[in-house]
Amino acid sequence: MNHFPRMHRLPPYVFAQVTELKMQMRRQNVDIVDFGMGNPDLPTPQFIVDKLVEASGKHVNHRYSVSRGIPNLRKAICDWYARRFGVSLDPEGEAVGTMGVKEGLAHLALAMLSPGDVVFAPDPTYPIHTYASIIAGADVRSIPIGRGRDFFDDLLLATRQTWPQPKLLFLSYPHNPTTEITTLEFFQKVVDFAKEHKLYVIHDLAYADIAFDGHIPPSFMQIPGSKDVGVEFFSMSKSYSMAGWRVGFCVGNRDMVYALTRIKSYLDYGIFQPIQIAATVAINAQDDCVRDICEIYRQRRDWLIEGLNRIGWEVPAPKGTMFVWAQIPEEFRHMGSVEFAKLLLKEGHVAVSPGLGFGAHGDDHVRFALIENQHRTNQAVRGIKKALSHAGSPSC
Numbered sequence: 396m397n398h399f400p401r402m403h404r405l406p407p408y409v410f411a412q413v414t415e416l417k418m419q420m421r422r423q424n425v426d427i428v429d430f431g432m433g434n435p436d437l438p439t440p441q442f443i444v445d446k447l448v449e450a451s452g453k454h455v456n457h458r459y460s461v462s463r464g465i466p467n468l469r470k471a472i473c474d475w476y477a478r479r480f481g482v483s484l485d486p487e488g489e490a491v492g493t494m495g496v497k498e499g500l501a502h503l504a505l506a507m508l509s510p511g512d513v514v515f516a517p518d519p520t521y522p523i524h525t526y527a528s529i530i531a532g533a534d535v536r537s538i539p540i541g542r543g544r545d546f547f548d549d550l551l552l553a554t555r556q557t558w559p560q561p562k563l564l565f566l567s568y569p570h571n572p573t574t575e576i577t578t579l580e581f582f583q584k585v586v587d588f589a590k591e592h593k594l595y596v597i598h599d600l601a602y603a604d605i606a607f608d609g610h611i612p613p614s615f616m617q618i619p620g621s622k623d624v625g626v627e628f629f630s631m632s633k634s635y636s637m638a639g640w641r642v643g644f645c646v647g648n649r650d651m652v653y654a655l656t657r658i659k660s661y662l663d664y665g666i667f668q669p670i671q672i673a674a675t676v677a678i679n680a681q682d683d684c685v686r687d688i689c690e691i692y693r694q695r696r697d698w699l700i701e702g703l704n705r706i707g708w709e710v711p712a713p714k715g716t717m718f719v720w721a722q723i724p725e726e727f728r729h730m731g732s733v734e735f736a737k738l739l740l741k742e743g744h745v746a747v748s749p750g751l752g753f754g755a756h757g758d759d760h761v762r763f764a765l766i767e768n769q770h771r772t773n774q775a776v777r778g779i780k781k782a783l784s785h786a787g788s789p790s791c
Contacts, residue, residue: 401530401532404529404530404532405526405529405530406529408752409733409749409751409752410431410748410749410752412733412737413431413733413736413737413740413746413747413748413749414431416737416740416741417429417431417740417746420740420741420744425744426744427740427744427745427746428744428745428746428767428771428772428774428775428778429746429766429767430745430746430747430748430762430763430764430765430766430767430775431746431747431748431764432748432764432766433571433717433718433764433766434638434764434766435632435633435636435638435717435766436766436767437636437688437691438636439635439636439637439640440635440636440677440684442676442677442680442684443635443637443673443674443676443677444673446672446673446676446677447669447670447672447673450668450669450672450673451669453669456667456668456669456672457668458668459664459665460664460665460666460667460668460671461664461665462656462659462660462662462663462664462665463491463492463656463659463660463665464490464491464492464493464644464665464666464671465492465665465668465671465672465675466486467672467675468492468671468672468674468675468678469486469487469490469491469492469644470486471674471675471678471679472484472486472490472492472629472644472646472678473485473486473489473490473646474678474679475678476614476616476646479603479614480613480614480616480617481617482614482616482617484616484646484647488649488652488653489622489646489647489648489649489652490644490645490646490652491644491645491646491652491655491656491659492642492643492644492665492666492671493628493642493643493644493645493655493659494641494642494643494663494666495630495632495641495642495643496523496599496601496628496629496630496632496643497523498641498643499628499643499644499645499655500523500524500527500597500599500628501523501526501527501530502655502658502659502662503527503597503626503645503651503654503655503658504527504528504530504531504533504563505527505530505531505658506654506655506657506658507531507562507563507595507651507654508528508531508532508533508562508563509531509532509533510532510533511532511533511534511559512528512531512532512533512534512559512562512563513533513534513535513536513557513559513560513561513562514528514533514534514535514536514561514562514563514564514565515535515536515537515538515550515553515561515563515564515565515594516528516535516536516537516538516564516565517537517538517539517540517565517566517567517570517754518537518538518539518540518753518754518755518756518757519540519541519572519573519750519753519754519756519757519760520540520565520567520570520571520572520753520754521567521571521572521599521753522752522753524565524567524599525565525754528563528565533562533563536553536557536561537754537755537756538550538553539756540570540573540575540756541573541575541756546581547584547588550564550588551588554592560592560593560594561592561594562594562595563594563595563596563597564585564589564594564595564596564597565597565599566585566596566597566598566599566615567598567599567600567601568581568598568600568612568613568715569602569605569606569612569713569714569715569716570715570716571601571602571716571718572718572720572748572750572753572757572760572762573720573757573760574713574714574715574716574718574719574720575715576606576610576612576714576715577612577613578613579613579617579618582598582613582615582617582618582621583618585615585618586618586619586620586621586623586624586625589624589625590620590623590624594624595624595625595648595651596615596621596624596625596626597625597626597627597628597651598615598625598626598627598628599627599628600612600614600615600627600628600629601628601629601630601632601633602633602715602716602717603629603634604633604634604682604685604688604689605633605634605688605689605692605715605716605717606689606714606715607689607692607693607696607712607713607714607715608712608714610714610715612715614627615627615647616646616647621647622647622648622649623648624648625647625648625651626645626646626647626648626651626652627645627646627647628643628644628645629643629644629646630642630643630644631643631674631677631678633688633717634685634688635674635677635684635685635688636688637674637677640670640673640674641666641670642666642670642671642674692717692765694769695765695766695767695768695769695772696712696713696719696765697712698769698772698773699719699763699765699772699775699776700712700719702772702773702775702776703719703721703776703779705776706776706779706780706783707724707783708721708724708779708783710722717764717765717766718762718763718764718765719762719763719765720750720760720762721747721760721761721762721763722759722760723735723759723760723761724783727783728759731749731751731758731759732749732750732751732752732757732758732759732760732761733749733751735749735761736748736749736761738782739761739778739779739782741782742778742781742782742785743775743778743779743780743781743782743783744778745775745778745779745782747761747762747763748761748762748763748764749761750762
């Protein structure tokens with residue numbers, strides 16, 4: 396591995412310890428309720444699957460496709476932005492299809508960044524927001540986020556303390572893993588800051604449709620001038636339960652979209668065309684199926700939050716994402732998130748993601764993915780209560 400410098404720069408995979416323990420227990424036929432990976436378990440709506448089947452039967456669709464996405468798909472995402480956010484986008488120069496958001500983020504970072512460039516990423520955050528820049532050879536500076544912090548104070552301090560000046564800022568709201576939400580006023584301040592400090596912005600809007608209690612996630616693209624400084628990614632994975640289909644988009648700044656389009660032209664021939672055709676039908680359809688999917692996540696959120704609070708683990712209900720971000724009970728916080736996750740796994744047969752895997756500032760939390768039904772969630776709550784009781788928690 397020492398012969399491969401890019402691999403050597405990647406940090407250790409924090410989730411590996413919990414994953415290996417989970418696999419060992421499963422080989423021993425232990426029933427694990429698994430909230431670890433944010434892998435949607437809901438089926439893709441049938442009308443989308445039907446269109447895929449129909450398009451797959453046409454041999455003309457079996458050839459190489461277009462790396463930046465077929466024209467109808469790019470037009471569909473631009474029409475979606477117009478309907479949803481009142482944002483006007485040019486499908487020829489301001490939109491490009493990607494094989495999910497991770498691929499697009501990684502290749503855009505590779506196109507934009509050089510060794511020595513400085514990138515700002517929140518801490519904690521979804522790992523690709525950090526790893527994409529590291530793989531590209533850039534240096535990452537963490538901006539702590541969470542309750543009790545002022546993001547712009549921390550951002551300004553980091554900017555003043557950084558040389559060379561930062562080139563790129565990653566953001567994502569609703570946020571994975573912290574589930575924090577934001578406002579148009581926040582995005583306006585981001586645009587103003589980016590213009591003042593000559594900073595590019597990448598916003599990941601993966602959870603645009605997974606929001607609760609009346610919250611409507613805004614788009615970064617709604618801010619006048621946002622296209623001057625940045626782009627936004629959107630994914631079909633959560634909204635349409637199409638995670639394995641790998642369909643995403645990047646929209647916004649023409650130079651950034653062009654850079655991603657060009658690097659992709661060297662690296663891939665595009666998504667299988669029947670998938671692009673089915674995705675086009677999905678985006679152009681009424682959003683009843685999206686609301687139905689969101690409602691299932693809301694129910695799961697409520698079951699889990701009610702159960703945790705009932706056994707004495709007080710956790711606030713998130714207003715967005717398919718996750719619950721739970722601060723470790725005070726009497727166990729000294730363990731750190733990896734050892735606490737192991738405790739829940741060994742004693743309660745419940746798998747969660749340790750917060751440390753999302754950044755050092757996440758080490759006092761664990762993340763639950765809302766991918767289990769009510770019966771399994773109730774089973775998990777009983778297991779957690781058992782684990783905390785065996786470990787001597789006075790609250791349980």
